[in-house]
Amino acid sequence: MNIDQKTYELINSYLSGELNGRKLDAFKARLKKEEDLRNKVELQQAIIDGIKEVRTQELKDFINKNIAKEKKIQSPVFTTGLSIAASIGIILVIFFSIKPFINKKSTIGRNKSDVDSSNSAFSLNEKHQNSLVNTDSAVDQKKSLDTQLIAKAPTLEQVLIEKELGDKKALEDEIENEIEEVMLSGNEDLAADDLNEEHSKASIDKLIKNVKSTTNNTLSTKSNQIRNDSIVQKDQLLASSNVNIKLLSNTEERDDIKTTSNPDNELTDNSEAKRVKSRKKNRIKKPTIRVEFWESVVGFNGYKYDGTTLELYGVSPNKKIALSSLENRLYLKKGTQYYSIIKGNRTQKFTPITNSILITLLNE
């Protein structure tokens, strides 16, 4: 079934309703007569319907696809996600916008706390603190990152050194200025008094030496002042003395008790004499221990005993103390109270003795 262009166009016009009048009648007459033409019209109509359907489907697909896409975009999950993302974004923007201020504050606070914590070791004057803050802010301006700031933050010693160097430089500048002034005035004087060059040189040298010596003095006093400002606060030794240890033997006492409680046993004069002798010997052999009286910065009350020296904290040197040793244990008597002293490398608190038997033994 081949179709020529003329017939195709004619069928198109007929199907679209463009044919009218005589042309339409003539075409209808042909349709009645020609079966081939009827088939051609039917086929063309079917194909046109198909084309229309395909196009309709194409447009429907376009609508569905885009509406689905929009619905997906506006879905509650997406909206919630979007709002969360937006909130996070806003928070981040706010955080980063105020971060420099937080950093500045925290750095200042950190430095202040450093100064506070090291107060026992250092005390800074206001000038130094300002220089510390200024240095920090300079670093802050250069590098806003906190980590970098921490790394770059100068130590207290650095600040002091920088300060000293700065002072020295300023003074050197002052010297140079003074020298220039002297030279100028010297020249003026030369012109005025008509002195020779050698004389003027000598006078200038003298002046320079004078100025230098005075500035050196100023520098040294200034540096001393800076050093004096740094007061090291630490525990202070108030006094020290050697104290005898009263040696007490529990077994000996027991023996005494035994002997006294046993009247049947007759003691010979020799044995009694020997005992007294040994007792005397024991008493003569009194060991001494070095006792140091310390004043604690933090008001600590306690002791440190390393076996040779007993450091007492919070005990006045004027207070009467006594040391006793019983069964290789050292006891400190402070006032009327006894305290046990334990050997160790660390400072320990005073532990009062409450055992009445021990107290009786120590009191004897």
Next chain:
Amino acid sequence: MFVFGKISDEYIVERIKSNDEKILLHLYKEYHSLIKSFIMKNGGDNENIDDIVQDTIISLWKNIQKPTFLLHAKLSTYVIAIAKNKWFRELKKRSKFRRVDATHSRTIKASNTSSNPDHAIILKILQEMDETCRRLLAYFYFDGLNNKSIAEKLNFANANTVKSKKYQCFKKLQATVLEQYQKDDFI
């Protein structure tokens, strides 16, 4: 173009005449609720709404693209009129199907397709055919565009080129359909 933040009817007509498919999305969103409320009031359910809305919008598109089209009323009135026709036709179809028994409907279907090539074959061939030919034929038969407009849209030299290209495309399509139809007929 815009009336109180809304796209004017004239602008919509202009966009449809220019074959701007994006306006279909606006029409769908704009008239969906209006058509839906009409269908719901007239015995419809949610199931049919999307189909009716889509059919209405596409009919509006087709009608506006006809060279003889003139908008005498508000576009919304025109849209509702199309939707009304579509919905009542749908209701009529449903009542018809209820009355006609299965055997009778099968006889009708057989008699209808006996003289025509199979509809599914045509659709399949159309979907597989060359993109330019498919668009050209669609613009001509569905959108009702004249040869000059098609030439502008598809970058053809002139209306005569479109006319001859259209004939060639159709001839090729017809031959393929017949070939396929005859092949299926012998199986």
